[in-house]
Amino acid sequence: MFRIKICGVRAAEDVRAAEAAGADCIGLNFYPPSVRYLQPEAAAQLVAAAPTLQSAGVFVNEPADRIREIAAAVKLDWVQLHGDETLQTGSDLIAAGLSVIRAVRLPTTELTAATIDAIVLPWAEIGARILLDADGGPQFGGSGQRLDWDGIGRWAAQTSLGDWILAGGLNPDNVGDAIRRSRAAAVDVASGTESAPGQKDPAKIAAFVDNAKAAWA
Numbered sequence: 777m778f779r780i781k782i783c784g785v786r787a788a789e790d791v792r793a794a795e796a797a798g799a800d801c802i803g804l805n806f807y808p809p810s811v812r813y814l815q816p817e818a819a820a821q822l823v824a825a826a827p828t829l830q831s832a833g834v835f836v837n838e839p840a841d842r843i844r845e846i847a848a849a850v851k852l853d854w855v856q857l858h859g860d861e862t863l864q865t866g867s868d869l870i871a872a873g874l875s876v877i878r879a880v881r882l883p884t885t886e887l888t889a890a891t892i893d894a895i896v897l898p899w900a901e902i903g904a905r906i907l908l909d910a911d912g913g914p915q916f917g918g919s920g921q922r923l924d925w926d927g928i929g930r931w932a933a934q935t936s937l938g939d940w941i942l943a944g945g946l947n948p949d950n951v952g953d954a955i956r957r958s959r960a961a962a963v964d965v966a967s968g969t970e971s972a973p974g975q976k977d978p979a980k981i982a983a984f985v986d987n988a989k990a991a992w993a
């Protein structure tokens with residue numbers, strides 16, 4: 777299980793920065809419209825160069841066969857379903873031996889435990905790890921919008937799920953506050969560690985990891 781995932785890495789320098797900072801996982805984006813999209817061949821090289829880091833492939837409404845093909849070619853540890861994939865697709869991928877992260881896209885308004893449970897529990901029951909992200913509309917993810925951390929914190933206080941991941945609008949300045957208020961034990965970031973869309977900033981990656989770890993210490 778990873779605690780800190782740096783999503784949307786596209787270059788060897790990004791991976792080195794994540795590794796040097798002490799992150800646990802890199803996210804490779806396989807959604808062609810994203811500014812963070814990477815060809816599977818390039819992703820395979822990045823993953824091979826970072827054996828100490830876990831790797832997660834981000835997919836949006838990709839057919840299950842294609843997800844399996846890319847996961848095998850890139851040697852992904854996780855496949856992250858970030859679109860409108862069905863529970864059946866998730867179950868099929870898990871049955872095929874893949875470790876699945878289900879990105880649950882939640883409204884950025886006030887959240888209740890019942891709202892979160894209704895969306896999350898069916899996926900947790902089939903064995904997917906849950907990532908809570910802000911609903912980025914047509915962009916699906918990487919939107920930089922944040923969630924209601926206090927509402928998530930109330931849900932976290934009563935859920936039996938322990939390994940869920942908080943995402944959505946996190947950055948080096950707010951990740952500590954987000955962890956304390958939401959009670960997240962794992963975090964994920966894309967745009968908050970960039971100097972421009974799709975362009976990672978090593979200093980922001982380092983500060984993000986330091987501040988997340990300080991909040992858990």
Ligand SMILES: O=C(O)c1ccccc1NCC(=O)[C@H](O)[C@H](O)COP(=O)(O)O
Nearest residue numbers: 783810917918919920944945965966967
């Ligand atoms: O990052 C993207 O461009 C993206 C596009 C489509 C689907 C998912 C995407 N990112 C997945 C992630 O796990 C991001 O880290 C997550 O959405 C949070 O992004 P941000 O708010 O920018 O930190």
